[in-house]
Amino acid sequence: MIRTKICDLLGIEYPIFQGGMAWVADASLASAVSNAGGLGIIAAMNSNGEQLRAEIRKAKQMTDKPFGVNIMLMSPYVDETAQVVIEEKIPVITTGAGSPVKYMEGWLAAGIKVIPVVPSSAIAKRMEKCGACAVVAEGGESGGHIGELNTMALVPQVCDAVSIPVIAAGGIADGRGVAAAFMLGAAGVQLGTRFLVAKECTIHQNYKEKVLNAKDSDTIVTGRRLGHPVRQLKNEFARTMAAKEHDITISDEELEKMLAGSLRRAAREGDLKNGSFMAGQCAGLVKKEQACKEIIEEIFAEAEAVLKGVSAWVK
Numbered sequence: 001m002i003r004t005k006i007c008d009l010l011g012i013e014y015p016i017f018q019g020g021m022a023w024v025a026d027a028s029l030a031s032a033v034s035n036a037g038g039l040g041i042i043a044a045m046n047s048n049g050e051q052l053r054a055e056i057r058k059a060k061q062m063t064d065k066p067f068g069v070n071i072m073l074m075s076p077y078v079d080e081t082a083q084v085v086i087e088e089k090i091p092v093i094t095t096g097a098g099s100p101v102k103y104m105e106g107w108l109a110a111g112i113k114v115i116p117v118v119p120s121s122a123i124a125k126r127m128e129k130c131g132a133c134a135v136v137a138e139g140g141e142s143g144g145h146i147g148e149l150n151t152m153a154l155v156p157q158v159c160d161a162v163s164i165p166v167i168a169a170g171g172i173a174d175g176r177g178v179a180a181a182f183m184l185g186a187a188g189v190q191l192g193t194r195f196l197v198a199k200e201c202t203i204h205q206n207y208k209e210k211v212l213n214a215k216d217s218d219t220i221v222t223g224r225r226l227g228h229p230v231r232q233l234k235n236e237f238a239r240t241m242a243a244k245e246h247d248i249t250i251s252d253e254e255l256e257k258m259l260a261g262s263l264r265r266a267a268r269e270g271d272l273k274n275g276s277f278m279a280g281q282c283a284g285l286v287k288k289e290q291a292c293k294e295i296i297e298e299i300f301a302e303a304e305a306v307l308k309g310v311s312a313w314v315k
Ligand code: TUI
Pocket: 022, 045, 072, 074, 095, 096, 097, 098, 099, 117, 118, 119, 123, 138, 143, 144, 145, 146, 147, 228, 230, 263, 278
């Protein structure tokens, strides 16, 4: 059994978070992960305040275990959702794609544990100073919105920079990745791509099939020109966006217009041509659809075996 300080801090059994993926991480997925002993997280990104409140209340009916909410700071509804998490007494929130400083005081005063996702050690340090109780250090192998550094270099440097627990994310989909994260100094892991194919994940079956059929080199990053690079599985939409990014006759506004709604089209409509199927480089490790409980138990059994195997080498 692998337990770390993050388990005691949050009252969870396994040191694993499910990423708060926009248009994906709903009450069904989050409650299943929490029921399995991890930290389930509802994405606020695609919801206004009242939609988020409804999703939180649904999750409360589906689990009595702690679950969190991810506040995506680029969301147009961020002021509303930042308030709803306080009113609904959410115990822990993660933040992404920006600085949560403006909201920290209110959240901390309400007793919420704040765990920002960070792409660098400088930002991790800033978050610790502002009162974060832990950080998620997310490397560029991740799906969705990413920073510049990759997990192998990022995690140990963030661990050296802060004294709060560090959760590793990016490129982790199995027990080998979890064991590696612990070796880099992490106290836990956050997984997104592996949970895309969870039985309790309500995304369109086409999305699940794309992840299940992906190999290591099947993702591409677009959006660098717009300042928000996004990793997604290759398809017509991703290739078109990648090409148009270098076309100076196309304005940033036109590019933004093309992007709008693309993740929803993938996750909810399964639009293989015009959707943006965000997923990480570890998609090639994701082999079958499984219940969240099975995913978590399998991953930690493998991590334990890997760690025991490695320690047997040390004489
Ligand atoms: O947020 C994510 N991943 C996401 S959000 C998302 S929704 C979306 N849809 C369309 C276009 C763009 C996004 C899909 N995937 N991950 C967490 C994350 N946070 N990655 C990187 C960061 C980050 C970046 C800069 C965190 C902080 C930061 O700067 C903070 C500062 O202080 O400036």
